[in-house]
Amino acid sequence: MANYSTNEFRSGLKVMLDGDPCSILDNEFVKPGKGQAFNRVKLRNLKSGRVLEKTFKSGESLEGADVMDMDMQYLYNDGDFWYFMEPESFEQHQATENAVGDALQWLSEQDICVVTLYNGSPLSVVPPNHVELEIAETDPGLRGDTAQGGSKPARLVTGATVKVPLFLDQGDVIKVDTRTGEYQGRVK
Amino acid sequence: MTDWQPDCSLAMLQRRAELLQQLRLFFFQRQILEVDAPVLGRSTVTDINIESISARVSGDSAYLQTSPEYFLKRLLAAGSGDIYCLGKAFRDGEAGGRHNPEFLLLEWYRLGWDEHQLMDEVGALISHLYEARGLPSLMVHRRTYSQCFSQVLGIDPHTAALSDLQALATAAGSPSWAKENRANCLDLLFSLKVEPQLPSGLVFVHDYPDCQAALAQTMVDSQGQRVSRRFEAFLNGMELANGYFELTDSNEQRRRFEVDQARREDANKPIVALDNRLLGALEQGLPTCAGVALGVDRLLMQLQGAASIAEVMPFSWNRC
Numbered sequence: 001m002a003n004y005s006t007n008e009f010r011s012g013l014k015v016m017l018d019g020d021p022c023s024i025l026d027n028e029f030v031k032p033g034k035g036q037a038f039n040r041v042k043l044r045n046l047k048s049g050r051v052l053e054k055t056f057k058s059g060e061s062l063e064g065a066d067v068m069d070m071d072m073q074y075l076y077n078d079g080d081f082w083y084f085m086e087p088e089s090f091e092q093h094q095a096t097e098n099a100v101g102d103a104l105q106w107l108s109e110q111d112i113c114v115v116t117l118y119n120g121s122p123l124s125v126v127p128p129n130h131v132e133l134e135i136a137e138t139d140p141g142l143r144g145d146t147a148q149g150g151s152k153p154a155r156l157v158t159g160a161t162v163k164v165p166l167f168l169d170q171g172d173v174i175k176v177d178t179r180t181g182e183y184q185g186r187v188k
Numbered sequence: 189m190t191d192w193q194p195d196c197s198l199a200m201l202q203r204r205a206e207l208l209q210q211l212r213l214f215f216f217q218r219q220i221l222e223v224d225a226p227v228l229g230r231s232t233v234t235d236i237n238i239e240s241i242s243a244r245v246s247g248d249s250a251y252l253q254t255s256p257e258y259f260l261k262r263l264l265a266a267g268s269g270d271i272y273c274l275g276k277a278f279r280d281g282e283a284g285g286r287h288n289p290e291f292l293l294l295e296w297y298r299l300g301w302d303e304h305q306l307m308d309e310v311g312a313l314i315s316h317l318y319e320a321r322g323l324p325s326l327m328v329h330r331r332t333y334s335q336c337f338s339q340v341l342g343i344d345p346h347t348a349a350l351s352d353l354q355a356l357a358t359a360a361g362s363p364s365w366a367k368e369n370r371a372n373c374l375d376l377l378f379s380l381k382v383e384p385q386l387p388s389g390l391v392f393v394h395d396y397p398d399c400q401a402a403l404a405q406t407m408v409d410s411q412g413q414r415v416s417r418r419f420e421a422f423l424n425g426m427e428l429a430n431g432y433f434e435l436t437d438s439n440e441q442r443r444r445f446e447v448d449q450a451r452r453e454d455a456n457k458p459i460v461a462l463d464n465r466l467l468g469a470l471e472q473g474l475p476t477c478a479g480v481a482l483g484v485d486r487l488l489m490q491l492q493g494a495a496s497i498a499e500v501m502p503f504s505w506n507r508c
Contacts, residue, residue: 007281029284033420033430033481034402035375036237036368037281038361055361055380057372058281 001064006039006056014046014067017054021046021065021118029058046116046123065118072115074107082107084115084122095122103127105160106178127178132187133158134173151183191507195498200488204500207488210320211274211294214313220270220296223263225256227276231463233258234448235402236455239280241289251460252278255481256295257403258466261434264297264477265469272296274484285496286426289505292484299477303404303417303433306478307392310421310429314390317491327389333396333415337374340382345374345397346413353377371399386425394419403441404432421482423490431480438470 004015009027016022022043031037037058044051046067056062072084072093081094082104093115097104099122103113106127114126138154151163154174162176164183175184196204215222232240232251240251253259256273263271277293298306311328318326337345343352353373357365360380365373374397386393394417398406401416409415417433435441445462452459488500498504 029282029287030379031237031282031284031287032375032379033427034235034237034400035379036372038376038379040380055365055376057364057368060364 001066003061003063005061006041006058009039009041014065015043015062016065017043017045017052017062020048021067021123022052023067025051030055031058046118049124066120067116067118067123069114069116071112074109074111074113076109082125084113084125087112093117093122095125099123100125103178105156105158106131106133106176107158108133129177129179130175130184131158131178132173132175133160135164135168135170138164138168138170140169193507194502195504195507196500196502200492200494200500201502203492204488204502207317207484207491208274210317211313211484214316215272215296218270220272220298221268223260223268223271223273224275225253225259225263225273227253227256227278229253229259231258231465232460234445234452234460234462236448236451236457239457240460241278241280254279255293257479257481258463260295260297260479261466261474262469264299265472265474270296270298283505286486286489288485288497288501290508291497293481294484295479295481297434297477297479299475301478303394303419303431303478306431306480307394307419307421310431310480310482311390311392314421314423314487317487321491323491327387328392329387329389330392330394332409333378333393334411334413336382336386336393337378340385341377346411346415356381371397374400383422383425383427386422388424391422392419393422396420401435401444402432403435403444405435419480421480423487426486426490427483428486428490429480429482431478433478434474434476436470436474436476438467441470442467 004013009024011024013024014021022045024041024043026042028040030040039056039058041056042051042053072086075083075085082100083092083094085092101124103125111128115122116124133156135154136157139152150166152166153161154164155161162181162183164174173187175187177184228243228250230250233254238254240254243250243252255277256275260271260273274294276290278290282289315326334345341356350370354366354368357368357373357376361376365376395409395415396418398414398416401418404416404418406414406416419431420427421429449459485497485500489497494500
């Protein structure tokens with residue numbers, strides 16, 4: 001991979017730091033008038049998700065990371081791995097539980113996800129922003145007064161638990177924003 | 189396409205014009221002569237941390253000046269008396285929220301003054317600008333580099349072992365600082381750790397470490413430590429101005445130029461020829477004086493509460 005110098009660090013650039021692939025979030029140029037220039041860089045470690053701040057001498061460089069985001073269709077899980085397919089080439093990739101991470105609780109078969117590949121293997125999975133899922137379990141529905149705005153927990157068929165309005169029942173299908181985990185509405 | 193438009197608002201353009209007028213009036217009232225030094229010269233600074241932008245003039249190599257300092261010193265040696273220059277300066281590789289490769293620099297010299305008298309005048313200028321805008325009156329502080337540094341980091345910047353400075357810089361920066369020299373470690377620690385802790389208002393930091401003397405004279409302070417007679421002004425934590433009790437010894441000046449050249453060679457940076465015309469002026473005799481250079485764009489940022497330098501410039505480099 002190419003090396004990137006501090007003046008090429010842009011938000012979204014993927015680089016290697018201490019053996020892990022990272023995505024650059026922010027790069028601030030700092031220079032005392034008569035002094036050494038440096039760059040304060042915020043990066044997200046793509047393996048751990050943690051945000052780090054490092055200060056480099058201007059002109060230092062980091063190796064680019066072989067990281068690429070790709071839309072893929074979720075196929076199935078065989079108990080050990082989660083399988084995703086590239087829609088054009090039909091090439092399949094197996095992702096570990098660690099890579100699937102929190103996406104796990106939202107995934108239904110055939111969903112189109114963003115899979116981040118690192119050296120050709122799935123590193124992380126981002127589910128669709130909105131998913132429609134059936135309620136597997138919740139307290140019995142309370143019909144009538146919906147103006148109160150009360151809510152109750154509901155467990156969805158994929159495992160996630162979401163706060164829903166009181167009138168919903170087991171078997172109802174709801175729309176959820178996976179970025180916030182919030183209920184968006186009932187799907188008729 | 190909207191990037192043909194200026195960076196600053198039209199209201200800011202007015203504030204900028206007012207500021208330039210106020211600066212000129214301040215110096216006019218103090219009978220300091222305005223001079224417009226060249227921005228294009230055949231020679232340039234040797235400073236290891238300042239890169240000049242190269243140009244070609246009728247086939248000869250030339251440089252956009254990083255400050256008018258050498259031209260102003262030649263005028264002083266020729267007997268100009270107190271002078272100031274309000275003009276553009278250029279530094280390669282400097283772009284960011286507080287930097288633009290082309291910027292407006294105000295530089296002035298006072299004959300027979302030392303750095304403390306000049307700090308008083310910088311304070312008077314900025315306080316005057318605050319008053320003229322009806323802003324709350326400016327708090328002005330003065331403290332030594334060593335006081336600021338040891339208060340935050342708990343060690344004396346002049347006497348601390350290099351390995352201790354490297355360890356602190358590594359913790360504050362990244363592992364690559366473990367091999368850096370003293371001046372670079374001090375710069376990193378001062379910028380990252382000390383500057384954010386400076387009080388608001390105008391803070392003059394003086395008696396810089398000997399290794400950061402640049403073009404200032406040095407002296408032995410009350411602790412017996414050799415320090416440089418250099419100061420910096422920080423306005424609400426932002427570096428605004430750099431001043432010296434000026435070095436007038438041509439031999440010492442030549443020696444520092446040669447040290448710079450050697451450091452440039454070690455760092456694989458371009459070597460620039462010594463400015464023999466400046467050295468000639470110093471040999472003839474630079475009068476005892478103090479001088480300071482102040483970033484006008486940053487001053488306007490502070491006066492107007494702007495978050496980035498582009499907000500106060502007609503066109504920042506991104507739109508040039």
